[in-house]
Amino acid sequence: MVEFYIVSKCPMEGLYKNEKLARQVSVSYKDAVVKRFEAPDEIPAAQKYCADNLITVHQNLWQSIADRAKAQEAAERAATELLPAPATEEAETAKEEAVVVTRVVEEKKPSNLPVVRKNTVPAKPYNNPQMQLPQWASTVIFTDGSVMPKPDGDDKERMVGGYAALLVFRSMNETEVMISGHKDYPRESAYMEMVAIYKALKRLKKYRTDGKIALFSDCMEVVNAFNSKLTGWHECGYKLKNGGRVKYWKLWKKIWKVSHKLPLRVQWVKGHAKNRWNNRCDMTAKAEAKLRVG
Incomplete structure (x- = not known):
């Protein structure tokens, strides 16, 4: 069994x-x-x-x-079929004597072979569950965004942002698809994180996927807003009590449009840790921004 x-x-x-x-x-x-x-x-x-x-x-x-x-x-x-026939009492006695003689000879005979010592260092325990893709999701997405200053011709700093999203299709032998790009004049890294989420969910529509979807982001602000505020924002037309609009409301509206019908669960993952998928997105997003910096 x-x-x-x-x-x-x-x-x-x-x-x-x-x-x-x-x-x-x-x-x-x-x-x-x-x-x-x-x-x-x-x-x-x-x-x-x-x-x-x-x-x-x-x-x-x-x-x-x-x-x-x-x-x-x-x-x-196979092991049952290859078992030897039951031995008689005389055969067992002779076998025991042969074993004893063999042991005595081996103990007296010196060995010229080098001594091979086994590694006594204990194996490092596996204690990082974040390195495991969630079993309940058929598609797993990791996103990240980055912002860097870029000096222009007038020596004034302006910003350039990069984003990256990694789609892992567990139902297709964990096939990976990386999406990345950049935007000029981004507001902050949280904005680029939202761009990465939108681009990933928009690209997901091009693939035939079944089952639940897990999306991991290391931006706690974006994760909390998506899980606890986005639906209410949409119902209120992205307007606040003071009459103003929700921050980045146009981008939030796009994210709601591509996500509200999906079996999606958005979760936070610790950034700059041992999660190789998140680290790949982090490096790719930074590279997209750095390539545009003179």
Whole structure:
């Protein structure tokens, strides 16, 4: 039997082949549930459990679990067929004597081979769940924006901004698509972060994607505004109580237009950390801005 685990009721929900990893990604969430299954008999039950809890698991994962179970059964069957016939009492006694003699000879015989010492340094524990793509999402997006000063001919500083968005399609063997560009006279880096989000969601329409979408940004201001304020802004026509308009309301309106029908979840990710996807977006956005700086 091959064990596998389903994590539910948390952002890292999905199928995990390793119990240690499943416990590790769920320990930070109080309501998370880790359920154990055995392949191949309990695969249908696990699939029903995922469907009931709206957990997206790609078909390739189910197939890999089934293949592992078949391979283990075949190995156990082959080992059973190759087992030697039961030995008699005399044969067992002779075997024990031969083993004793062999050990004595080996202990007295010096070895000319160099001593090979095993590495005693313990392996570094995996304690960075942010490096794992969320199992519940079929498409994962990372975005970032950057702003740099650019002197013009009159020695006055003006700004140039770069943006980058990385689309990872887990349903297509984690195919990656990078989008990047620049804008002159941006207001601030948060504005360029919004541009990256808009460009990514607009490009997403060109691909046939099924399932949930996860978008990660390291700009807390933009993430909070998207999750808690954007819908209310749209209903109020992007107007504030004082009669003014929401900051960058035209761009927010574009973002709402391309996102409100998508099964999208926007989350914050720590910037300049060990998340390789976020770091790639950060470097690309900075490069787009730096290329325009004289």
